[in-house]
Amino acid sequence: MSREPIIGENNSSQSGGDSNATPLQKSSPKKATSEPQMDEDRSLRPKLMDEMVGQADIKAQLQIVVDAAKRRGEALSHVLFDGPPGLGKTTFARAIPNELGTTIEFASGPSLKAPKDLVPYLTNAQEKSILFIDEIHRIPKAVEEYLYTAMEDFRIDMVLGEGINARTYSYRLSPFTLIGATTRAGMLSAPLRDRFPIRHHLDFYDLPELKEILLRNAKKLQIEIDDDAADELARRSRGTPRIAINRLLWVRDYAESKADGKISVQVATDAMKMADIDNLGLDKQDRQYLETLIRVFGGGPAGVEAISHTMNGAVDTIEEEVEPYLLRINMLVRTPRGRKATSKTFEHLGVDPGPLENPDRLF
Numbered sequence: 001m002s003r004e005p006i007i008g009e010n011n012s013s014q015s016g017g018d019s020n021a022t023p024l025q026k027s028s029p030k031k032a033t034s035e036p037q038m039d040e041d042r043s044l045r046p047k048l049m050d051e052m053v054g055q056a057d058i059k060a061q062l063q064i065v066v067d068a069a070k071r072r073g074e075a076l077s078h079v080l081f082d083g084p085p086g087l088g089k090t091t092f093a094r095a096i097p098n099e100l101g102t103t104i105e106f107a108s109g110p111s112l113k114a115p116k117d118l119v120p121y122l123t124n125a126q127e128k129s130i131l132f133i134d135e136i137h138r139i140p141k142a143v144e145e146y147l148y149t150a151m152e153d154f155r156i157d158m159v160l161g162e163g164i165n166a167r168t169y170s171y172r173l174s175p176f177t178l179i180g181a182t183t184r185a186g187m188l189s190a191p192l193r194d195r196f197p198i199r200h201h202l203d204f205y206d207l208p209e210l211k212e213i214l215l216r217n218a219k220k221l222q223i224e225i226d227d228d229a230a231d232e233l234a235r236r237s238r239g240t241p242r243i244a245i246n247r248l249l250w251v252r253d254y255a256e257s258k259a260d261g262k263i264s265v266q267v268a269t270d271a272m273k274m275a276d277i278d279n280l281g282l283d284k285q286d287r288q289y290l291e292t293l294i295r296v297f298g299g300g301p302a303g304v305e306a307i308s309h310t311m312n313g314a315v316d317t318i319e320e321e322v323e324p325y326l327l328r329i330n331m332l333v334r335t336p337r338g339r340k341a342t343s344k345t346f347e348h349l350g351v352d353p354g355p356l357e358n359p360d361r362l363f
């Protein structure tokens, strides 16, 4: 089982050297596939909360609970992060064990298909260590129920044998911390959500924060970028650090190939144009969504399924990746009858709302 190395600590333990000998055969849990493995991503990701930009309230509150847990010598309470993709849920989850001086193991919701997939993670968790479950909204009910006693009482019940030989064994776990991350907090059942005493919602970043992230990453990567080019890229980053970094990497390549390697406003604008990213940072998929809503559904209201099917897109992707930012910048509203475009949407796409029916779509 792979463990994340800890900053400043030489920890080579592989699997729970604790006294909890399990009667079960341990299977090796799969590593989360959603984790980016690129070296560049790893070196760019902040390792401590102090190195993270923005999210000041969350950082301050987490610092308090981390300090308190360290002082008491206890495991940190379970933590749940939710919010759209690329805003720092995994970055926080990776920083916490570094702050605590402990280890972290990674699991992902879709790979935990049955309780037996979860058991090795739980039995291998060492005292005060972190178990991170990404996309936790995707664990099936049976696995979720198994987590309840593990989280609350640090105990799991296992049935061994079959028929009249079946026996239930209660197995004590070392007190550990579960960190869950989800892009869909609404899909988490209330009993699971309530078992996380610490819950934080990550919101989009503002322009100065995105600019700071761009400048810090440019420095790490030794990219030369003008101040106003950083402003321009920040504006086109959809409020999302991951997108900001990806766009910086694209513009760096563009600058190296088409210019003298330095990122000026002109280079940044040309590179964005070539990648089909508009002046608000919206990409092709965002615009296709808005075009469909306006041209096919007359600006709405329209159900997300109908819009997704018309676009030939996956409903999940639309709900998780496209809609949150459009809602945030008031290009979309949600009503009980469905999604609706706003006057800003018509304006941005250059469509005259006049001839379309359904006048109550405008705000």
Ligand SMILES: Nc1ncnc2c1ncn2[C@@H]1O[C@H](COP(=O)(O)OP(=O)(O)OP(=O)(O)O)[C@@H](O)[C@H]1O
Binding pocket: 034, 041, 044, 045, 046, 051, 052, 053, 054, 055, 083, 084, 085, 086, 087, 088, 089, 090, 091, 092, 181, 182, 183, 213, 241, 242, 245
């Ligand atoms: N607060 C921050 N300060 C600086 N960089 C950040 C911050 N948050 C995120 N990043 C950068 O953005 C990248 C994406 O963040 P992260 O992987 O934590 O997002 P996520 O919320 O886990 O997304 P997903 O839902 O897709 O898993 C990180 O690799 C990191 O480099």
Ligand SMILES: [Mg+2]
Binding pocket: 089, 090, 091, 134, 181
């Ligand atoms: Mg993540």
